[in-house]
Amino acid sequence: MAVSYVAVVAVAVSLLLLLLVSWKRWRQGRAKWHVIIVVLGDVGRSPRMQYHALSFLKSGFSVTLLGFCIGPYIFQYGVKVVFQSVHLLWKLICREPAAYIFLQNPPGLPAIAVCWFVGCLCGSKLVIDWHNYGYSIMGLVHGPSHGLVVLAKWYEKLCGRLSHLNLCVTNSMREDLAENWGIKAVTVYDKPASFFKETPLDLQHQLFMKLGCTYSAFKARSEPVDPATERSAFTERDAQSGLVTHLRGRPALLVSSTSWTEDEDFSILLAALEKFEQLILDGESLPSLVCVITGKGPLKEYYSGLISQKCFQHIQVCTPWLEAEDYPLLLGSADLGVCLHKSSSGLDLPMKVVDMFGCCLPVCAVSFRCLHELVKHEENGLVFKDSEELAAQLQMLFSKFPDPAGKLSQFRKNLRESEQLRWDESWKQTVLPLVMET
Numbered sequence: 001m002a003v004s005y006v007a008v009v010a011v012a013v014s015l016l017l018l019l020l021v022s023w024k025r026w027r028q029g030r031a032k033w034h035v036i037i038v039v040l041g042d043v044g045r046s047p048r049m050q051y052h053a054l055s056f057l058k059s060g061f062s063v064t065l066l067g068f069c070i071g072p073y074i075f076q077y078g079v080k081v082v083f084q085s086v087h088l089l090w091k092l093i094c095r096e097p098a099a100y101i102f103l104q105n106p107p108g109l110p111a112i113a114v115c116w117f118v119g120c121l122c123g124s125k126l127v128i129d130w131h132n133y134g135y136s137i138m139g140l141v142h143g144p145s146h147g148l149v150v151l152a153k154w155y156e157k158l159c160g161r162l163s164h165l166n167l168c169v170t171n172s173m174r175e176d177l178a179e180n181w182g183i184k185a186v187t188v189y190d191k192p193a194s195f196f197k198e199t200p201l202d203l204q205h206q207l208f209m210k211l212g213c214t215y216s217a218f219k220a221r222s223e224p225v226d227p228a229t230e231r232s233a234f235t236e237r238d239a240q241s242g243l244v245t246h247l248r249g250r251p252a253l254l255v256s257s258t259s260w261t262e263d264e265d266f267s268i269l270l271a272a273l274e275k276f277e278q279l280i281l282d283g284e285s286l287p288s289l290v291c292v293i294t295g296k297g298p299l300k301e302y303y304s305g306l307i308s309q310k311c312f313q314h315i316q317v318c319t320p321w322l323e324a325e326d327y328p329l330l331l332g333s334a335d336l337g338v339c340l341h342k343s344s345s346g347l348d349l350p351m352k353v354v355d356m357f358g359c360c361l362p363v364c365a366v367s368f369r370c371l372h373e374l375v376k377h378e379e380n381g382l383v384f385k386d387s388e389e390l391a392a393q394l395q396m397l398f399s400k401f402p403d404p405a406g407k408l409s410q411f412r413k414n415l416r417e418s419e420q421l422r423w424d425e426s427w428k429q430t431v432l433p434l435v436m437e438t
Contacts, residue, residue: 032099033060033061033062033099034061034062034063034064034096034097034098034099035053035056035061035062035063035064035098035099035100035101035102036063036064036066036092036095036098036100036101036102036124037049037052037053037056037063037064037065037066037102037103037104038066038088038092038101038102038103038104038111038115039065039066039067039068039104040068040084040088040104040107040108040111041067041068041104041107042067043065043067044067045259046067046104047193047351048104048129048131048169048190048351049065049102049104049129050065051193051423051427052102052129052427052431053065055423055424055427055428055431055432058424059428059432064095064098066088066091066092068084068087068088081109081110084110084111085110085113085114088110088111088114088115089114089117089118092114092115092118093118093121093122097122097123097124098122098124099124099125100124100125100126100127100435100438101115101118101119101124101125101126101127102127102129103115103126103127103128103129103163104129104131105128105129105130105131105132105133105134105156105160106131106132106133106134106137107134108128108134108155108156108159108160109134109152109155109156112126112128112155112156112159112160112162112163113155113159113162116159116162116163125164125165125438126162126163126164126165127163127164127165127166127167127435127438128160128163128165128166128167129166129167129168129188130160130166130167130168130169130173130177130185131169131348132169132343132344132345132347132348133153133156133344133345133347134152134156135149135150135152135153135156136344136345137263137344138152139344140262140263140344141262157181160177160181160183161181161182161183163183164438165186165434165435165438166183166184166185166186167185167186167187167188167431167434168185168186168187168188169187169188169189169190169348169349170187170189170347170348170349170370170373171187171370171373172346172347172369172370172373173185173187173345173347173348173370174186174187176345176347186430186434188426188427188430188431189349189373189426190349190351190354190423191354191358191420191421191422191423191425191426191427192354192355192357192358192359192420192422192423193358193422193423193424194422194423194424195328196328196331196332196355196358196359197328197332197358197359197360198332198359198360199328199329199330199331199332199333199359201235201244201245201246202237202244203329203333204234204235204244204329204332204333205230205232205235205236205237205244207326207329207330207333208232208233208234208235208333209230209232210326211320211326212232212233214320215318215320216316216318217233217290217292217316217317217318218232218233218234218290219232219233220232220233220236221233224236226239231247233247233250233251233290234246234247234250234251234253234290234333235247235250246402249287250287250402251287251288251289251290251316252287252288252289252290252335252336252398252401252402253290253292253333253334253335253336254289254290254291254292254334254335254336254337254338254394255291255292255293255294255330255331255334255336255337255338255356255361256269256291256292256293256294256337256338256339256340257293257294257295257327257337257339257352257355257356258293258294258295258297258340258341258352259295259296259297260295260296260297260298260299260300260303261297261298261299262299263341263342263343263344264340264341264342265340265342265366266293266299266303266306266340267303267306267387268340268366268386268387268390269291269293269338269340269387269390270303270306270307270310271387271391272387272388272390272391272394273289273291273310273312273315273317274310275387275388275391276289276315276391276394276395277312277313277314277315279391279395280313280314281313281314284395284399285399285400286395286398286399286401287398287401287402288314288315288316289314289315289316289398290315290316290318291315291316291317291318292317292318292319292320292330292334293317293318293319294319294320294321294322294327294330295321296321300319303319304319307319328355328359331355331356331358331359331361332359332360332361334359334361335398335401335402335408336361336362336363336364336394336397336398336408337352337353337356337361337362337363337364337381338363338364338365338390339352339353339356339363339364339365339366340366341353341365341366342366342368343368343369343370346368346369346370347369347370348370349370349371349373349374350365350374353365353374353375354374357374357380357415357420358420358422360412360415360416361412361415362380362381362397362408362411362412362415363375363380363381363382364381364382364383364384364390364393364394364397365381365382365383365384366383366384366385366390367383367384367385371383379411379414380411380414380415380418381411382397
């Protein structure tokens with residue numbers, strides 16, 4: 001009887017051990033194809049990390065996407081860092097183990113250290129995607145010599161070396177990481193998603209009619225002869241045939257996208273628009289302008305106040321917050337994009353220009369250190385230094401608008417013929433092999 005009891009216990013223990021081993025192997029197998037993507041901020045403002053997540057899913061991985069609210073500005077930095085550290089640690093520990101923790105930097109404080117620690121506990125490999133430097137962004141507010149900025153730089157430099165793999169957005173950043181930080185990174189350029197493309201004229205008309213319900217800049221300047229004809233500020237649809245055409249004498253549509261932060265000086269654009277308006281008043285043959293500035297952020301209210309003080313006669317400025325599906329349609333409908341992003345480090349590139357190029361939209365962009373890696377002056381757009389140069393470029397590009405033989409049309413033609421690589425194809429060629437080898 002005792003022997004039977006011992007045998008039963010031995011069998012039970014053996015089964016338990018077998019179950020534990022099988023469970024461990026099952027978890028390891030699941031972890032191999034599981035990725036946690038971490039953004040210590042608003043994921044909606046991180047399209048690159050969203051693209052990473054979608055690409056992993058398409059490649060057969062399971063993905064956990066963690067985004068975190070930055071928290072009220074009334075919190076002191078110390079309190080905020082402690083709270084975020086504990087919260088992020090708890091969220092990561094509660095998730096099933098992952099083969100990789102993909103982290104966006106910035107913000108990297110305290111995320112780099114926490115993700116590295118969790119990786120050590122759970123056997124996950126840390127991958128940092130360097131979009132910029134967090135300390136340089138802090139320097140815009142506090143100044144480069146502020147104690148917090150110096151501490152943040154030290155932290156990024158030290159903790160950035162803990163990762164198994166580093167990605168970055170430009171060759172200039174890759175070289176800087178290697179020379180000044182001792183970090184070896186691989187350049188993965190931002191590429192437009194497949195839905196960024198030129199908008200067919202009928203969809204342009206639908207978009208303009210929709211936006212015209214809220215924003216007067218898109219409404220028709222005059223009523224059509226036939227009341228059944230639909231007309232926007234730019235297009236009209238024939239009541240009989242349903243054919244959509246551009247209006248003769250339509251205004252030019254200029255688009256700029258922004259997060260309304262310190263690294264974008266919109267006073268440059270406003271000053272250039274004032275000079276453009278004066279040229280029209282002086283008799284220059286130029287079209288009226290509709291200038292659409294999309295996005296939201298901390299400085300939007302400030303610049304909206306400046307815009308409301310302008311007394312333009314031939315320029316209308318509106319600052320809508322667009323639905324996600326409408327933003328690509330607007331870029332694909334515009335005549336010119338303007339970018340005022342001036343990198344805090346001089347080492348990252350504006351993704352808004354990437355999206356504009358995906359829509360074959362020529363761009364005027366403010367100059368900074370590595371912009372040449374994206375904008376080719378006199379090929380796919382123009383680079384300017386100040387409002388004087390921007391005003392002169394607007395004058396040149398819109399003279400005799402919409403002349404199909406003009407510079408603007410040539411830039412668009414160059415973009416169409418460039419056969420730009422899209423994000424999915426680029427990711428499969430660059431990131432996926434790196435991840436599979438790491």
